[in-house]
Amino acid sequence: MTKLVEALLKQLKDNSYRQYRTKETESPILYPVDLFGFNMGCGKPLKGADGGNVSPNYKRIITMGFDATRKELTESISAAEDEAKKEYGMRMLEKLDECIRVCDEYRETVRSNRRLCNALQNVPHKGASTFYEACVFIKLCIYFLRIDKAAHLGFGRFDQYMYSFYENDKKNGVTDEEIFETLEAFFISINYDSDLYTGVQQGDNGQSMVLGGFDKEGNSMYNELSEMCMRASLELNLIDPKINLRVGKNTPDEIYVKATQLTKQGLGFPQYCNDDVVVPGLVKLGYEREDALNYVVAACWEYIIPNSGADFPNIRTFNFPLVVNNTLHQKLNLCESFDELLAEVDSAIKCESDRLIQSVYGYAEKNQPLLSLFIDGCIQKLADMWRGGAKYTNFGCHGAGISNAADALAAVKRCVFDEQTVTKAELLQALESNFEGFSELRNTLRSCPKMGNNDAEADDIAMHLMSVFSKSMNNRSNGSGGVWRAGTGSAMEYIFTAAKCPATADGRKASEPYSSSFSPSLDVKTNGLLSVIQSFTKYDMTDIINGGPLTLEIHDSVLRNDIGIEKTAQLVKLYVELGGHQLQLNSINRERLLDAQKNPEKYPNLIVRVWGWSGYFNELDIEFQNHVIRRCEYLG
Amino acid sequence: MQGCVFSIEEFSVYDGPGIRSSIFLKGCPLRCSWCHNPEGQRSTAEIVRSPNGCIGCGNCINSAEKKNGETVFTLESIKNCPKGLLRVCGEWMESGALCEKILKNRKLLKNGGVTFSGGEPLMQSSFLFECLAGLKGQLHTAIQTCGFCGEDVFEKALLSADFFLFDLKLADGAQHKRYTGVSNEVILTNFSKLAQSGKDFVVRIPLIPTVTDTAENTEGIVKILKENGVSYAELLPYNKMAGGKYKMLGREYRPDFDEGMTVNIPKEIFDKNGIAFKVL
Numbered sequence: 001m002t003k004l005v006e007a008l009l010k011q012l013k014d015n016s017y018r019q020y021r022t023k024e025t026e027s028p029i030l031y032p033v034d035l036f037g038f039n040m041g042c043g044k045p046l047k048g049a050d051g052g053n054v055s056p057n058y059k060r061i062i063t064m065g066f067d068a069t070r071k072e073l074t075e076s077i078s079a080a081e082d083e084a085k086k087e088y089g090m091r092m093l094e095k096l097d098e099c100i101r102v103c104d105e106y107r108e109t110v111r112s113n114r115r116l117c118n119a120l121q122n123v124p125h126k127g128a129s130t131f132y133e134a135c136v137f138i139k140l141c142i143y144f145l146r147i148d149k150a151a152h153l154g155f156g157r158f159d160q161y162m163y164s165f166y167e168n169d170k171k172n173g174v175t176d177e178e179i180f181e182t183l184e185a186f187f188i189s190i191n192y193d194s195d196l197y198t199g200v201q202q203g204d205n206g207q208s209m210v211l212g213g214f215d216k217e218g219n220s221m222y223n224e225l226s227e228m229c230m231r232a233s234l235e236l237n238l239i240d241p242k243i244n245l246r247v248g249k250n251t252p253d254e255i256y257v258k259a260t261q262l263t264k265q266g267l268g269f270p271q272y273c274n275d276d277v278v279v280p281g282l283v284k285l286g287y288e289r290e291d292a293l294n295y296v297v298a299a300c301w302e303y304i305i306p307n308s309g310a311d312f313p314n315i316r317t318f319n320f321p322l323v324v325n326n327t328l329h330q331k332l333n334l335c336e337s338f339d340e341l342l343a344e345v346d347s348a349i350k351c352e353s354d355r356l357i358q359s360v361y362g363y364a365e366k367n368q369p370l371l372s373l374f375i376d377g378c379i380q381k382l383a384d385m386w387r388g389g390a391k392y393t394n395f396g397c398h399g400a401g402i403s404n405a406a407d408a409l410a411a412v413k414r415c416v417f418d419e420q421t422v423t424k425a426e427l428l429q430a431l432e433s434n435f436e437g438f439s440e441l442r443n444t445l446r447s448c449p450k451m452g453n454n455d456a457e458a459d460d461i462a463m464h465l466m467s468v469f470s471k472s473m474n475n476r477s478n479g480s481g482g483v484w485r486a487g488t489g490s491a492m493e494y495i496f497t498a499a500k501c502p503a504t505a506d507g508r509k510a511s512e513p514y515s516s517s518f519s520p521s522l523d524v525k526t527n528g529l530l531s532v533i534q535s536f537t538k539y540d541m542t543d544i545i546n547g548g549p550l551t552l553e554i555h556d557s558v559l560r561n562d563i564g565i566e567k568t569a570q571l572v573k574l575y576v577e578l579g580g581h582q583l584q585l586n587s588i589n590r591e592r593l594l595d596a597q598k599n600p601e602k603y604p605n606l607i608v609r610v611w612g613w614s615g616y617f618n619e620l621d622i623e624f625q626n627h628v629i630r631r632c633e634y635l636g
Numbered sequence: 637m638q639g640c641v642f643s644i645e646e647f648s649v650y651d652g653p654g655i656r657s658s659i660f661l662k663g664c665p666l667r668c669s670w671c672h673n674p675e676g677q678r679s680t681a682e683i684v685r686s687p688n689g690c691i692g693c694g695n696c697i698n699s700a701e702k703k704n705g706e707t708v709f710t711l712e713s714i715k716n717c718p719k720g721l722l723r724v725c726g727e728w729m730e731s732g733a734l735c736e737k738i739l740k741n742r743k744l745l746k747n748g749g750v751t752f753s754g755g756e757p758l759m760q761s762s763f764l765f766e767c768l769a770g771l772k773g774q775l776h777t778a779i780q781t782c783g784f785c786g787e788d789v790f791e792k793a794l795l796s797a798d799f800f801l802f803d804l805k806l807a808d809g810a811q812h813k814r815y816t817g818v819s820n821e822v823i824l825t826n827f828s829k830l831a832q833s834g835k836d837f838v839v840r841i842p843l844i845p846t847v848t849d850t851a852e853n854t855e856g857i858v859k860i861l862k863e864n865g866v867s868y869a870e871l872l873p874y875n876k877m878a879g880g881k882y883k884m885l886g887r888e889y890r891p892d893f894d895e896g897m898t899v900n901i902p903k904e905i906f907d908k909n910g911i912a913f914k915v916l
Contacts, residue, residue: 439718446720454740523720528646530657530741561916564649571647571655574744 031189049151051365055306056374059161062137065127085382095370152206152299156306159226206299213246248275256569264559268609281545302547310385313396320405353472362479394482396546400490401514406462407506411448446507452520454531487546488518537578549582639763654748663759667817669892676755681726683709735770749776758785783823800837807856831864845897854902873899
């Protein structure tokens with residue numbers, strides 16, 4: 001770490017960087033800090049957001065520059081005949097001009113910062129010519145987009161689109177060390193101002209970054225820059241950017257080892273995405289192969305197409321446990337066999353899918369003229385990204401609580417039908433009374449087969465549920481020029497919708513959380529990690545590819561030395577070979593988390609993975625803290 | 637034949653080469669003062685209570701029995717825990733069923749294998765040998781042992797498994813007796829047999845502050861290693877969490893040493909004698 005990076009890191013940690021938000025102070029740092037020109041000194045957190053969760057084409061904008069983009073836009077407007085289009089084009093132009101004006105003003109205020117000021121002589125008017133200018137340009141874009149209320153924008157395939165700038169710098173004699181310093185300073189800078197832009201929880205800001213992957217011939221695209229990003233993340237130990245690593249059957253062992261070293265930091269990333277599953281899965285949903293090969297993740301883990309896509313991958317959540325529970329209450333008494341019950345569940349899944357689809361049929365986000373400039377096709381078509389401008393406008397539906405639902409049905413199958421140790425009336429009464437006075441029955445339910453134990457009894461039911469769900473959703477029209485995609489994610493719904501779900505037949509009490517995304521139910525003691533990865537890779541995941549990772553907690557003592565790191569890396573490799581689509585591996589220490597709840601002041605820098613993102617433990621609401629703790633109840 | 641298994645760890649990282657599963661057999665002839673697996677000591681099944689997530693309702697205690705001043709949980713205690721935190725530790729399993737369970741993950745264990753640990757796995761030697769025979773040719777097998785067993789049993793073990801993890805704790809016989817309850821005489825005899833057998837093995841030395849991590853003991857252990865032509869050892873520093881499981885069993889952890897002391901890694905002595913080591 002260079003002296004400069006060390007100083008910047010210190011400023012970030014003690015929040016002293018915030019002094020540069022006022023115009024009076026000379027800014028000695030490499031990248032702009034918010035409010036220093038941009039937010040016009042209002043000094044207040046920005047509440048609310050319009051659409052987002054897309055991966056903007058930073059590459060095009062930072063290569064062309066605002067002037068050339070403006071020229072393209074004005075030409076498109078002059079050539080247009082349709083008045084509405086012209087008008088929309090003018091709105092885009094207004095936004096762009098506002099950005100240019102603010103930047104010109106801003107440049108005047110940083111005169112004393114020679115390096116930044118020099119960069120601002122070129123960007124954003126002209127395209128970036130160096131790696132540093134490209135970073136500054138992106139940083140400017142991020143602020144403009146955020147102020148314009150575009151939320152949850154990731155960095156996409158940063159290692160790919162920044163590579164030409166890296167190469168060019170190298171040609172001009174810039175050393176790797178210098179580029180690395182610029183990169184580290186950039187990573188630090190994207191952690192600025194987290195107090196101003198909050199998501200559902202602080203840290204939920206969508207700043208994901210995707211590294212690696214394979215091209216259409218199957219060649220690895222993990223390059224020197226991917227390596228630098230991994231190294232910077234390891235060295236800096238910061239929440240952002242949240243690293244996602246695209247892997248596949250040809251990923252070499254040493255990349256898994258490097259990634260596991262990053263896991264050891266306890267930040268909850270990298271998250272792994274398996275190209276061998278994701279790409280064919282996206283093709284099945286109608287994406288062109290070329291686009292599918294270029295996939296990235298949205299804010300958390302939803303697979304989206306960068307640059308040209310305006311998918312809405314988390315527009316609805318399918319609440320599996322609730323659907324199963326309602327079916328039990330309405331139909332169990334009428335069913336003579338488990339198969340009859342399962343058929344009723346199938347119908348309920350189809351009905352609920354229909355309902356979800358109809359509830360947002362033809363929905364589109366508010367117009368976002370500034371963000372649309374960053375989405376391919378919008379300038380040419382003078383159309384908003386959500387309304388015909390983008391190439392893809394598909395909708396994604398999360399599937400929350402799959403394991404809880406499968407466990408519930410497995411328990412009903414065994415206790416009510418196979419072994420008949422519990423009567424239908426008893427079960428329904430126990431559920432209605434939230435197991436009050438039924439603790440023995442509840443323990444019986446809890447001792448039934450569970451998803452995650454590589455046990456066909458529970459896993460087959462889970463596979464069946466996923467199959468019915470994906471068939472009820474996938475490729476159906478969304479009325480907005482796209483189709484639906486079924487997924488395995490939960491986002492915050494493992495807490496929020498679960499809070500509204502009564503007691504379930506897996507033994508879960510009313511309002512208790514579900515598992516986070518695609519994981520064994522909370523409080524289930526599984527046979528171990530080998531069984532878990534087998535359970536969660538049985539289903540053909542290309543069928544249910546909206547995203548949503550298997551989330552595993554590993555006790556941090558496992559990663560204490562190179563033996564543990566190497567073997568954990570091998571475990572990830574096995575998961576990928578088995579056909580898993582996405583994996584989030586967390587290194588965690590329960591005792592430390594409990595201590596942090598009691599003595600937060602001792603742990604100002606403790607970071608944990610929450611759902612699709614990582615946050616400071618101290619900044620999370622108590623129910624999210626507790627979920628993280630419970631996830632590791634059964635660890636070593 | 638049935639054996640008593642107290643834990644199966646599917647993804648066990650520090651018990652031999654590659655990705656391995658570890659099978660923990662119940663029962664141990666030693667009573668090491670620092671034992672961190674106390675549930676492996678007794679040969680019979682017992683009820684344990686996990687402290688994690690306990691809400692302190694007292695249901696389990698109310699259904700427990702008092703024996704010699706110890707609280708002994710009953711099957712009623714298990715049933716009455718609203719959080720399901722009590723369980724029977726020690727499952728009697730047929731060797732065939734255990735092998736089947738292990739082999740279910742065979743594909744994932746192809747570059748590693750299975751390690752039988754404990755307790756002391758050789759305390760259930762007939763059961764262990766049945767299991768090893770059942771796995772022969774299908775998985776790489778290892779035994780993690782303290783070496784305290786009859787020479788005949790150990791010779792048979794040498795023919796039955798592919799790899800050994802052999803613990804050497806204290807070089808001095810009297811000290812060994814004081815801290816583990818048994819003399820190390822047969823252990824050292826068995827260790828020589830292992831060294832001469834041509835089998836793959838690794839020596840493991842627990843580093844217990846002021847007990848095994850002293851210069852004197854290290855010199856003694858190093859001498860044993862050199863006499864047997866061993867040039868590599870793995871060191872396992874004492875972890876203060878060791879006492880955690882005693883509470884689960886309703887027992888008190890009373891180590892016969894000051895566990896607050898920092899563990900000494902006797903690097904110089906190993907280096908001086910040309911013995912490579914790794915701290916786990």
